Amino acid sequence: MTSQTALSGSAADRPNLRRRLAAAGWDRITLLVLPAAAFVVLLFIYPFAYGLVLSFQPAAGGLFANYAKFFSDPYLYDTIGTTMWLGLPATLINMALALPIAFQVRHFRWQRILTTILVIPITLGTVLVAEGLLTYLGPQGWLNRTLIELGVIGSPVRLIHNYWGVFLSLVITGFPFVFLLTLSYVTGIDPALPQAAATLGAGPASRFRHIFLPLLVPGLAVAFCLAFVQAFSVFPSAVLLGAPAGPTRVISIAAYQAAFEQYDHSMASAIAMIMGAVQLVVVVAVLGARTLFYRGPMGSGKG
């Protein structure tokens, strides 16, 4: 620390490159960051830039031909709506479930066991959950049999190879992730704050609205963004559990088909860029709404 300040002090009389770098904090230790940075640039930034450029070099037509084709063909542009229609409700349901459950569980004795059980669906991955749901939700599966036995329904409900199969798989794989994030935000709040509010006579509902909610909104916005972006890029369960030709033809299926069935890598890159852009728009909108919430009057109670 002291040697660095000494260096920047003597930097007045024509410093060489090494000293100037040292003044900016770049010495031999800092260089250790370079291999990893080079790797990420080479295999993440470069492919993205390459894909972006490639998307403007279509197989036929002008600069924007791929994008024009995407937004003029309903078979392609409908995938955005389809994916939204799956991803948004699934994420909202997961948030709505995770928040009260996190509040309930935060003082729970076996919290660690519960979180461990909830980590399992994340690690099993979407492919296994899809395969399990095919058997479990099928017309002869345990869920339909139980519901018929209980007299809730007369004949089996169709839950696979349609919208609901994919939706349920998104809830099952997405909920644990949202829950763990929410739990870590809820337990991160200083317990002295709600206690002070309780001393001043605030009931549970009022404590939640005036203490917890404002403190939680930034974290919840991040959790929503991460969960939505995951749900928006749903792929294996939409193919295996949904109807990939129709109601669950999500945008990643369109991109995959362009790349590996039509071998039109330019078009595939364009779809991947559109996918990234839609995700970015939603993330920016949610994070922007969070700032609005903060700047707005606290008493309005909108969240």
Add this chain to the structure above:
Amino acid sequence: MRSVDSLPAKLWNSLIWLVIGFFLLNLFGLISAVGVNSFATRWLGTWFPAGYTTRWYFSAWDEFQLWDVLLVTMEVVLAVVVLSLLLGVPAAYALARREFSGKKLLTLLFVLPLLVPPITYGIPLATVLYQVHLAGTMTGVILANLVPTVPFVILVMTPFIEQIDPRLESAARVFGANTFKVFAYVLVPLLAPGMLAAGLLVLVRTVAMFELTFLTAGPSSQTLVVALYYSVFAAGVRAGQSVDAMAMIYMATTLIWLFIALRFVDPTQLVTRVKKTS
């Protein structure tokens, strides 16, 4: 705080436990449905199969050439774990110990691959790997899987290194140790628990990583989860029980490593750490 025991509060409490119970019941149901089916002789239109057998495991083992697939999976996973630690730990060390200009930009660079879902960057990445003739090879699969795991190691290791007292390294330097010696004799022993935890989590992630492997793998470089996807995709050609037997083998591979990993890391802590850095 917990003195509210009015009727609505009690109802609300029970409702929430009911929801948790319902979720866990369905989770258990879907996992055991796969398990029961993998041992079933015939299971049509009844609560439980007509009889039980283990022959599907043998037929799945032969049909899907699981020995080769498992070997490929182990090679890929091992390479990804070692390389991501080799690249990630030094970078995490630099980020934890030094303040330098451009640090914010570098942190952003390392967070981005974790925020963008694999299928979004996987397609351009696969295109580039095809251009340089690496797609379809083991090298291509390993490189693609390193993209999210190197940043993951950095994000997990940076707070871990920050809590190690820098005076230990200074003391070693006073006694004449060079950077390499400080690294080998002082840092690596201190970092071992963190590296073990990060390595195990990378291992679990890579075993379960479907999208990137799916987009870059060729017939001879499929990992278990991709082979499982293809077998479910082509279901109908083969017996469902055989596919489920393979799913059980996959589940066992993931869960063994998950439980080993959970002995070394608390899942809630991990999420908090990642959250704070991003």
